Amino acid sequence: MLKGFTTILVKELKELMRDPKILIGMIVLPLVIFPVMGLVLGYAVESAQEQAQRATLLVVNNDGGEWSQTFISYLNGTMNVAVINNMNPQQVVSQNLLPEYNSTQFVEIPDGFSQNMTQHIDGGDFNVTATLNVYGVFQGGGIFSNLGSSGFSVIVNSFNRAIAPDVVYTSQSTIIKGEIQQGIDPATLSGLLISQSLALPITVMIMLTYSMQIAATSVAMEKEEKTLETLLTVPVDRFSILMGKLSSTMIVAGVAAIAVLFGYNYMLGSITMGIPTTGSADLVALGLVPSPLGYTLLGISLFVTLLSALALAVIMSAFSEDVRGAQALVGYLYPLIFIPSLALIYLDINTLPFALKAVLFAVPYSQPIIASQAVVLGDYTTVIFGIIYVAAFTVIIMYIASRLFATEKILTAKLKFRRGSKKTKEQQG
Amino acid sequence: MSLAVEAKNLVKQFGNIRALDGLSFNIKQGEIYGLIGPNGAGKTTTLRTISTLILPTSGSVEIFGLDAVKQAAEVRKIISYLPEEAGAYPNLSGNEYLEFMAKFNTKNQKELHATIQEATKISGLGERLRDRTKTYSKGMKRRLLVARALMTRPKLAVLDEPASGLDVLHAYHVREIIKTYVKEHDVTVLLSSHNMLEVEYLCDRVALVNKGKIVVEGKPAELKKQYKSENLEEVFAKVVGYA
Numbered sequence A: 001m002l003k004g005f006t007t008i009l010v011k012e013l014k015e016l017m018r019d020p021k022i023l024i025g026m027i028v029l030p031l032v033i034f035p036v037m038g039l040v041l042g043y044a045v046e047s048a049q050e051q052a053q054r055a056t057l058l059v060v061n062n063d064g065g066e067w068s069q070t071f072i073s074y075l076n077g078t079m080n081v082a083v084i085n086n087m088n089p090q091q092v093v094s095q096n097l098l099p100e101y102n103s104t105q106f107v108e109i110p111d112g113f114s115q116n117m118t119q120h121i122d123g124g125d126f127n128v129t130a131t132l133n134v135y136g137v138f139q140g141g142g143i144f145s146n147l148g149s150s151g152f153s154v155i156v157n158s159f160n161r162a163i164a165p166d167v168v169y170t171s172q173s174t175i176i177k178g179e180i181q182q183g184i185d186p187a188t189l190s191g192l193l194i195s196q197s198l199a200l201p202i203t204v205m206i207m208l209t210y211s212m213q214i215a216a217t218s219v220a221m222e223k224e225e226k227t228l229e230t231l232l233t234v235p236v237d238r239f240s241i242l243m244g245k246l247s248s249t250m251i252v253a254g255v256a257a258i259a260v261l262f263g264y265n266y267m268l269g270s271i272t273m274g275i276p277t278t279g280s281a282d283l284v285a286l287g288l289v290p291s292p293l294g295y296t297l298l299g300i301s302l303f304v305t306l307l308s309a310l311a312l313a314v315i316m317s318a319f320s321e322d323v324r325g326a327q328a329l330v331g332y333l334y335p336l337i338f339i340p341s342l343a344l345i346y347l348d349i350n351t352l353p354f355a356l357k358a359v360l361f362a363v364p365y366s367q368p369i370i371a372s373q374a375v376v377l378g379d380y381t382t383v384i385f386g387i388i389y390v391a392a393f394t395v396i397i398m399y400i401a402s403r404l405f406a407t408e409k410i411l412t413a414k415l416k417f418r419r420g421s422k423k424t425k426e427q428q429g
Numbered sequence B: 001m002s003l004a005v006e007a008k009n010l011v012k013q014f015g016n017i018r019a020l021d022g023l024s025f026n027i028k029q030g031e032i033y034g035l036i037g038p039n040g041a042g043k044t045t046t047l048r049t050i051s052t053l054i055l056p057t058s059g060s061v062e063i064f065g066l067d068a069v070k071q072a073a074e075v076r077k078i079i080s081y082l083p084e085e086a087g088a089y090p091n092l093s094g095n096e097y098l099e100f101m102a103k104f105n106t107k108n109q110k111e112l113h114a115t116i117q118e119a120t121k122i123s124g125l126g127e128r129l130r131d132r133t134k135t136y137s138k139g140m141k142r143r144l145l146v147a148r149a150l151m152t153r154p155k156l157a158v159l160d161e162p163a164s165g166l167d168v169l170h171a172y173h174v175r176e177i178i179k180t181y182v183k184e185h186d187v188t189v190l191l192s193s194h195n196m197l198e199v200e201y202l203c204d205r206v207a208l209v210n211k212g213k214i215v216v217e218g219k220p221a222e223l224k225k226q227y228k229s230e231n232l233e234e235v236f237a238k239v240v241g242y243a
Helices: A005-018 A020-054 A066-076 A089-094 A113-121 A143-163 A186-224 A227-232 A238-273 A292-318 A323-331 A334-346 A354-362 A364-376 A380-406 B043-050 B072-078 B094-102 B109-123 B126-130 B138-150 B168-185 B196-202 B220-226 B232-239
Strands: A057-061 A081-085 A105-109 A130-137 A168-176 A179-181 A413-416 A421-424 B003-014 B017-028 B032-036 B058-063 B079-082 B156-160 B188-193 B205-210 B213-218
Touching: A020 A334, A057 A066, A057 A089, A066 A081, A066 A105, A066 A113, A066 A143, A089 A105, A089 A130, A089 A179, A113 A130, A143 A168, A186 A227, A186 A238, A186 A292, A186 A323, A186 A334, A186 A364, A227 A238, A227 B079, A238 A292, A238 A380, A292 A323, A292 A364, A292 A380, A334 A354, A334 A364, A354 A364, A364 A380, B003 B043, B003 B188, B017 B043, B017 B058, B017 B188, B017 B205, B017 B213, B032 B043, B032 B168, B032 B196, B043 B058, B043 B156, B043 B188, B072 B079, B079 B138, B094 B109, B094 B126, B094 B138, B109 B126, B109 B138, B138 B156, B138 B168, B168 B188, B168 B196, B188 B196, B196 B232, B205 B220, B205 B232, B213 B220, B213 B232, B220 B232
Parallel strands: A057 A081, A057 A105, A130 A168, B032 B188, B032 B205, B079 B156, B156 B188
Antiparallel strands: A105 A130, A168 A179, A413 A421, B003 B017, B003 B058, B205 B213
């Protein structure tokens, strides 16, 4: 054993374990975050499964022949089926029939299905196959939101095994914003969906936490270096000091927000390039990527959220004496960023119960993620409401920050955790 | 001679701690006035109150007739405060730091340039002012900060432990600057120090502070004579009953 190693180790452990910031930040918080995440994910999987179980498969029978009846009977044996006879697929969408059956997809048995089946099976013409047209709704965010849609191809395969190999094929189309987009496979879109669900929340998390650290450090550094005391005694408006600090971090954060948007746009461009579209389909119009207005609103949402996070970081740092303390204090805000961001990766906010939806919406840091899902679906009202909400929250935070800077609290305030209360401490000489 | 500082019955309460307990003193214009006393006596709290950083719980302070609480913004135009162990911005050069601070007190480029020139002369750091302050030694940093505090020729300079922790040469430089500069430019100085010899050398008058109160005040020579002591350290020990 190294000489003195144990002595140093014990002393280090004592110091670390007795520091409440480290204790709470590194041990207690993970113990809270992961169980909460577990509950959220458990709920996400459960609700997706429930939805899949409740779903009814809508079958539009435009064939009316014997084989169509056989196929419907086969389906009936495995899931809830509702049948509509003789209807144009676009009419099914236009008349909004899917929500009535609590379904996100329907199958059309096209005219000639039975004839092709008979020709294949009885006539022995194996070049003739029957096709089923599957129409799936392109849904918003949440990795688990499409959990129930992959089951149909499994059923068709098992039907083929029971009747004849490779007799029935499926043709996938996607319903986007009430329009059927022929030949766009929802499975191809699921890659885009997952990327959308993952990329922006993770980037927002990184950007928020990083810029909060910068903002907190800029004030804490002034306290640590004792330059703040000097600055507060020169003839300059204290609100100018606060705004100067916030503005500089805002500029950095603004550049970061633009970089995020450019990167996000490039990523979506790369993914959507691989999606086959009929004719000159406009991806923006299809709702696969945000419109210029969508991007602008998303940018504004990112900006106001960053501003509120920075102002809050400045306030938190005012309660610490040095950089280390400020970083630890800002760390307490991270669950407010991580939990909603991670939750929104897995969940579609629109499918959540009102109470949970309200909680997620109330956390300002989930707004850019909600906005990123909403702009894709063209739901600008939600985004604008979110921007107004975060802006109002930011004004309140800025007011508190300016009051803090205007008084001696900026120098004397210090959070003490030992008794769980806020106290002031003054260095006396 | 008019009064530069008039502190009346200052009380400052931090929770259960009474940092200042009815502290009163006056400083005449052009004087170098020293507060001396042990750690926790209330020196820094007094300097911070006068520098408009903290508000007194009760009592009043006037700086050249301006109320330090009600007219804080006006007071900040005529004072300069040097905190104990203050630092500079590590990633700015000495020149950039001086320029940054000078901009708050100057109205045009000409004044700004003149102020920086003044600081360059006071600091005596020469070419090193082009370097980032994180490369400075403790002594160099203190000389830069003293120069910053005096370059605007404030009516009142409040200096907390101006030469503490410095080696002999840097401490000598700082003391000489304070001694000569303030007399040349009619700057009033309020300083605090643990170093009784330093105070004795620099100050026209001193106040011995203990437990938030001034226990005795006067010219160093008179105090030594009154308490039959060789230096102010001994005077202090006798006043608080330690010797």
